[in-house]
Amino acid sequence: MPITPFYKDDVVTVYQNDCLTVMPSLAESGTAADMIITDPPYGISKNTVIKRSEGTKFSGGDISLYFGPWDDFAGEEDFWSFTLAWIRAADKLLRPGGMFCSFFDRDKINFLSAFLQKSLGYKQKGYFLWIKPNPVPQVRKVKFMNAWEACSMWQKPGGPLTFNWRLGQHSDYLVLPTNADGKRLHPTQKPLRLAETLVAYWSRHGDLILDPFLGSGTTALAAKRLGRKCIGIEQDEKYCRTAVERCRQGFLQFDAGGG
Ligand SMILES: C[S@@+](CC[C@H](N)C(=O)[O-])C[C@H]1O[C@@H](n2cnc3c(N)ncnc32)[C@H](O)[C@@H]1O
Known part of the structure; x- marks a missing residue:
């Protein structure tokens, strides 16, 4: 049965629901996405707050490592059963040859890659790293700070590749x-420029991009700004x-002088 969108205009459609419910319904209605860009739960949330206020040597506000109940899983089995379910559902919506781009936990992204290649026949098209010059400090000082996150790109079999090489190396x-x-609008918000770079190189003007874990709307805003x-x-x-709200405004808080 079709699901009513939370919001819809000529460019952006937002569903407020479990993506495991919405994606099969979209597939049934014949929706075909040209590209998937997403940033799913990694299952890494911790009930820890890094204290940076009074009595510590770090300045700045406290940092919570708990993102929200959406990143809670009963265990590894639960996490992987959810992960493989959303990947299978998203795969059914992607057209042959389309790009599947997902951020994922650094320790687990190779499992995702193996599944997409070995079980679904996708081709790996490399990794794209977000390097953070202001990472969360390692308060216990037992290892390096985690200063990067990885996204990987895979191409679905059965169609031609879209890569806009004319944009330059x-x-x-x-x-x-x-x-x-x-100002951060979501605890795991990705910078717009990351999403815009993926959209610009791996899709064409007018293409339909799907993000099953939209968060604060970074993918939708990037798509809109670039004519997708x-x-x-x-x-x-x-x-x-x-x-x-971000898509309606169509610009960064930054552009508007916000902070
Ligand atoms: C990692 S965040 C995405 C952040 C996003 N990239 C941004 O820039 O704001 C994942 C989001 O997926 C949502 N989510 C988790 N499980 C979901 C599900 N089963 N269906 C739909 N949304 C889900 C969470 O509420 C969360 O906002």
């Missing part, structure tokens, strides 16, 4: 602070509102 990383777009369309799915109403 681009390295497989971007250095951007976590607050690159001004986007279907975003997000289960939390608060983030759906944020995503719609």
